[in-house]
Amino acid sequence: MVNEPAAPPARPRNRRGEGGRLREEIVAAAVELLDENGDEGAITLRSVARRVGIAAPSIYRHFPDQPAIMLAVVQQAFAQLEAQLRTALDAADDDPRRRLFAVCHAYLRFAQDHPQRYRTMFGGVWMPALQGTSVTRSDVASLGDTCIRLLTDALGECVTAGHAGGTDPHADAVALWLGLHGLAHQRAVTVAYPWPPDIADRMITTLAHLRDT
Amino acid sequence: MVNEPAAPPARPRNRRGEGGRLREEIVAAAVELLDENGDEGAITLRSVARRVGIAAPSIYRHFPDQPAIMLAVVQQAFAQLEAQLRTALDAADDDPRRRLFAVCHAYLRFAQDHPQRYRTMFGGVWMPALQGTSVTRSDVASLGDTCIRLLTDALGECVTAGHAGGTDPHADAVALWLGLHGLAHQRAVTVAYPWPPDIADRMITTLAHLRDT
DNA sequence: TCCTTATGCTAACGGTCGTAAGTTTACTTC
DNA sequence: GAAGTAAACTTACGACCGTTAGCATAAGGA
Numbered sequence: 001m002v003n004e005p006a007a008p009p010a011r012p013r014n015r016r017g018e019g020g021r022l023r024e025e026i027v028a029a030a031v032e033l034l035d036e037n038g039d040e041g042a043i044t045l046r047s048v049a050r051r052v053g054i055a056a057p058s059i060y061r062h063f064p065d066q067p068a069i070m071l072a073v074v075q076q077a078f079a080q081l082e083a084q085l086r087t088a089l090d091a092a093d094d095d096p097r098r099r100l101f102a103v104c105h106a107y108l109r110f111a112q113d114h115p116q117r118y119r120t121m122f123g124g125v126w127m128p129a130l131q132g133t134s135v136t137r138s139d140v141a142s143l144g145d146t147c148i149r150l151l152t153d154a155l156g157e158c159v160t161a162g163h164a165g166g167t168d169p170h171a172d173a174v175a176l177w178l179g180l181h182g183l184a185h186q187r188a189v190t191v192a193y194p195w196p197p198d199i200a201d202r203m204i205t206t207l208a209h210l211r212d213t
Numbered sequence: 214m215v216n217e218p219a220a221p222p223a224r225p226r227n228r229r230g231e232g233g234r235l236r237e238e239i240v241a242a243a244v245e246l247l248d249e250n251g252d253e254g255a256i257t258l259r260s261v262a263r264r265v266g267i268a269a270p271s272i273y274r275h276f277p278d279q280p281a282i283m284l285a286v287v288q289q290a291f292a293q294l295e296a297q298l299r300t301a302l303d304a305a306d307d308d309p310r311r312r313l314f315a316v317c318h319a320y321l322r323f324a325q326d327h328p329q330r331y332r333t334m335f336g337g338v339w340m341p342a343l344q345g346t347s348v349t350r351s352d353v354a355s356l357g358d359t360c361i362r363l364l365t366d367a368l369g370e371c372v373t374a375g376h377a378g379g380t381d382p383h384a385d386a387v388a389l390w391l392g393l394h395g396l397a398h399q400r401a402v403t404v405a406y407p408w409p410p411d412i413a414d415r416m417i418t419t420l421a422h423l424r425d426t
Numbered sequence: 427t428c429c430t431t432a433t434g435c436t437a438a439c440g441g442t443c444g445t446a447a448g449t450t451t452a453c454t455t456c
Numbered sequence: 457g458a459a460g461t462a463a464a465c466t467t468a469c470g471a472c473c474g475t476t477a478g479c480a481t482a483a484g485g486a
Contacts, residue, residue, distance in 0.1 A: 057434085065474090123332070259442075260443095268466075269444085270446080
């Protein structure tokens with residue numbers, strides 16, 4: 001838990017118009033602390049300031065609150081997840097089946113590559129902690145919507161192409177996402193568990209009601 | 214966040230041999246704080262002591278650490294979940310199909326009735342926080358095993374009776390639990406989301422590979 | 427060159443936390 | 457009634473936290 005007890009990196013002051021750059025550095029430092037310590041409680045005003053190499057009150061130029069930093073971290077993480085899903089879709093060919101697997105595996109890969117971030121994104125330390133802070137409920141309400149839509153669309157393509165059968169495409173999409181989330185979250189939480197090797201593909205195939213090839 | 218700023222409930226001291234009763238009171242108070250504030254960070258040595266009506270250091274008679282309280286809370290929660298699953302199984306008849314649904318719905322009901330507890334049980338604030346504390350990794354390793362076995366057995370009965378088909382019963386059981394966990398966890402985290410009404414039965418039926426009746 | 431102003435810092439306050447050391451209270455036994 | 461001891465308390469220390477108020481410094485246009 002010791003974070004540079006006395007680390008004066010002699011940080012150069014930003015140029016006149018580039019003060020906002022410090023905001024990115026703050027968020028990046030917060031993400032670093034989260035990834036290293038694995039505990040969102042490690043993201044504190046002072047710890048972030050230490051990591052960046054600035055004085056703690058200097059953060060108030062860029063964030064009104066400490067929860068505002070957390071919100072920025074989570075927003076950035078969701079943007080990264082969305083970008084990763086889009087990249088996977090762009091790299092895939094036109095087969096709806098392969099596109100569905102691509103986006104699902106990209107989702108799972110994000111959670112596996114950044115378990116602490118995933119845990120924080122969906123851990124729900126929000127509703128309680130943001131009482132009386134600058135973070136409003138609407139800031140956090142629609143955070144994962146775009147990512148879920150990408151998944152829903154990919155499943156819809158499969159249904160349209162006749163590769164997937166199901167009585168209710170929307171409910172199936174929700175179920176598929178819930179299954180992915182269960183796997184992703186549990187993988188992010190437990191150190192090492194003997195998962196069946198093909199557990200991901202099994203869940204995707206089953207929940208998407210994919211027909212045998 | 215104000216917890217009895219000065220609440221002297223004039224707690225009577227326990228009788229000579231019943232000092233261990235305070236331990237139960239401490240755990241109960243910790244659970245109360247968790248359920249009310251919804252944040253495991255609300256379980257602190259001093260807040261628990263205030264709630265019980267004792268001085269903070271008095272806790273050290275019964276717990277070596279603050280993490281030890283958290284461990285006790287989680288252990289108790291897992292015991293409650295297990296008891297709830299067994300109760301549901303005992304109340305069910307002999308039809309394997311109905312027994313499977315009974316245990317699955319009991320699982321989901323626990324998460325819905327005690328969302329903060331569920332979040333804490335599976336939230337994984339463990340691996341990081343127990344560094345250098347009295348809580349060892351083995352204390353937390355096999356916490357949910359019994360509950361998962363109850364689920365696995367219920368699915369196994371369905372397979373044996375021919376009500377469920379699947380190529381790998383163990384993998385299917387894991388997948389079923391992951392699906393339940395995804396739904397339970399997400400329900401415990403989000404305030405209100407328009408879930409498809411029959412989402413639970415859909416996931417259970419699909420992941421268990423239940424045959425049409 | 428000087429003045430404005432964005433940028434970041436120092437100092438400080440009040441609060442909470444975990445924990446150690448030593449002490450008081452009251453039950454039980456003799 | 458005396459003694460022993462379990463049960464719980466008081467006091468205190470050091471650390472970290474979020475936040476406020478005011479100050480220094482340097483960039484860049486006039």
